[in-house]
Amino acid sequence: MTVSSCNADFFVYNKELYRFLLAVQQNCIKNNYTQIASLALDIDWVDPLVVLDKLAQPNQVSFYWEKKGQKEALAAVDAVAKIELAGKDRFAKSEEFIKECVQNITSFSRTNQAFLGTRFLCSFSFFDQNTQPDYPFSAATVFLPRWQVAVKNERCVLVFNTIINTDTNIPRILQSLSQKLEIINSLESNSQTLDYSLPKFSNQSIANPQNFKSSVLSALEKIESKDLTKVVLADILDVRSNGHLNVIKSLNNLRQLHPNCYVFSHSNGKGQNFIGASPERLINIQEQHLMTDALAGSAPRGKTPGEDAAHASRLLNSYKERHEHSLVIDFITQRLSRLGLLPQVLAPRLRQLSNIQHLWTPISALVPADVHPLKIVAQLHPTPAVGGTSQEVAYREIRRFERFERGLYAAPLGWVDLEGNCEFIVGIRSALIDGDRARLYAGVGIVAGSDPDRELAEVQLKLQALLKALV
Numbered sequence: 034m035t036v037s038s039c040n041a042d043f044f045v046y047n048k049e050l051y052r053f054l055l056a057v058q059q060n061c062i063k064n065n066y067t068q069i070a071s072l073a074l075d076i077d078w079v080d081p082l083v084v085l086d087k088l089a090q091p092n093q094v095s096f097y098w099e100k101k102g103q104k105e106a107l108a109a110v111d112a113v114a115k116i117e118l119a120g121k122d123r124f125a126k127s128e129e130f131i132k133e134c135v136q137n138i139t140s141f142s143r144t145n146q147a148f149l150g151t152r153f154l155c156s157f158s159f160f161d162q163n164t165q166p167d168y169p170f171s172a173a174t175v176f177l178p179r180w181q182v183a184v185k186n187e188r189c190v191l192v193f194n195t196i197i198n199t200d201t202n203i204p205r206i207l208q209s210l211s212q213k214l215e216i217i218n219s220l221e222s223n224s225q226t227l228d229y230s231l232p233k234f235s236n237q238s239i240a241n242p243q244n245f246k247s248s249v250l251s252a253l254e255k256i257e258s259k260d261l262t263k264v265v266l267a268d269i270l271d272v273r274s275n276g277h278l279n280v281i282k283s284l285n286n287l288r289q290l291h292p293n294c295y296v297f298s299h300s301n302g303k304g305q306n307f308i309g310a311s312p313e314r315l316i317n318i319q320e321q322h323l324m325t326d327a328l329a330g331s332a333p334r335g336k337t338p339g340e341d342a343a344h345a346s347r348l349l350n351s352y353k354e355r356h357e358h359s360l361v362i363d364f365i366t367q368r369l370s371r372l373g374l375l376p377q378v379l380a381p382r383l384r385q386l387s388n389i390q391h392l393w394t395p396i397s398a399l400v401p402a403d404v405h406p407l408k409i410v411a412q413l414h415p416t417p418a419v420g421g422t423s424q425e426v427a428y429r430e431i432r433r434f435e436r437f438e439r440g441l442y443a444a445p446l447g448w449v450d451l452e453g454n455c456e457f458i459v460g461i462r463s464a465l466i467d468g469d470r471a472r473l474y475a476g477v478g479i480v481a482g483s484d485p486d487r488e489l490a491e492v493q494l495k496l497q498a499l500l501k502a503l504v
């Protein structure tokens with residue numbers, strides 16, 4: 034049933050919701066505790082990006098996630114519960130936080146929840162501690178949003194999470210829900226208003242290409258001396274606009290330019306946003322069925338079908354690219370096995386994006402009910418698609434060569450629902466937006482046989498894809 038604040042259904046629901054919330058409150062009084070009530074309501078279809086634009090305030094955390102190809106999108110605004118941490122046990126502590134919250138959630142739902150239900154939004158940084166003291170995101174952030182609007186195909190669900198305790202004014206809570214519904218309903222007609230906006234920047238390059246190439250050369254020496262098999266080196270591109278960058282328009286551009294990628298944005302509630310369009314899924318778990326991707330090894334797309342096929346064939350047959358790729362498969366299968374899972378490696382294929390193509394091997398496994406998604410994230414991050422082999426030496430080299438904080442770049446970003454379904458991506462092809470400034474990140478895998486000029490060209494190609502979307 035679709036709920037609208039201005040039709041009779043809402044008042045029918047209103048009564049039901051009122052009784053539900055009162056019952057939750059009675060329990061709180063009886064047991065002297067606080068609960069989180071999670072209300073999920075079907076609403077008329079609305080574009081979650083428009084919802085984000087309308088509801089998110091600069092001083093509130095928010096999260097946006099879209100898989101255009103799968104007709105899935107989600108906007109989450111403000112938090113009723115949030116944790117920010119750092120350190121080696123950040124995944125374990127985040128898991129504990131989620132489990133504790135889940136125990137305190139009472140749900141009111143009339144919907145079938147697949148992708149649409151209550152979720153925790155999570156971001157992690159590449160390293161377990163940030164070394165740049167003023168880096169604007171914590172090494173781990175997990176929050177349960179106050180407002181969440183999710184769409185899948187033609188369905189749209191609003192989730193409202195709210196704290197209930199002995200003092201909560203229930204009619205006021207319902208009033209606040211009714212007001213939000215009214216705002217969201219009024220947006221419906223606006224969903225087509227976001228057109229492609231012309232980019233502000235083009236053809237800018239990383240500040241010091243020579244430095245990047247000499248880092249690649251030094252990494253190759255390390256690889257030759259057998260200290261290291263692979264390291265992923267990234268670089269940044271800093272740009273400045275003559276006005277505030279528009280995150281919503283940039284996201285809208287990203288989803289149009291990269292419909293096969295995960296388009297995301299995470300705001301820290303202090304004015305900074307981390308946004309991007311990543312092709313790389315870290316894990317997806319649906320009803321205990323896990324899918325993950327080995328994604329590494331790249332070639333450009335061709336301008337003609339013939340040129341494109343030639344690039345693809347070169348990629349598929351290159352010893353160097355396949356070696357770079359197989360290190361990721363080996364790592365993922367080993368790490369999943371460590372958790373007692375039985376990974377199945379599916380047939381290798383190409384992941385073709387608008388500007389670049391990658392070697393791609395999906396890997397599946399069944400996950401026992403007692404293995405939390407964040408345990409798997411902790412095992413898999415960082416795969417050699419963004420870190421290297423061995424991990425310890427790669428970490429050291431990354432810290433040595435890269436003169437910037439990776440922060441959320443190349444790190445897990447995603448959601449976990451109340452049933453343990455989840456999806457995490459790797460935050461590559463991303464940018465940190467701060468007012469009129471943006472810092473763009475992209476990296477490449479270096480293995481024996483890598484050529485500094487070609488690796489530089491690949492970094493530039495990846496950066497341009499993002500740059501073209503920024504407005």
Ligand SMILES: C=C(O[C@H]1C=CC=C(C(=O)O)[C@@H]1O)C(=O)O
Pocket residue numbers: 265267313328329330331391417418419443461462474475476477478495
């Ligand atoms: C680290 C990045 O890409 C990784 C993912 C796919 C292909 C890659 C490559 O071929 O180098 C990288 O391992 C990035 O885009 O920043």
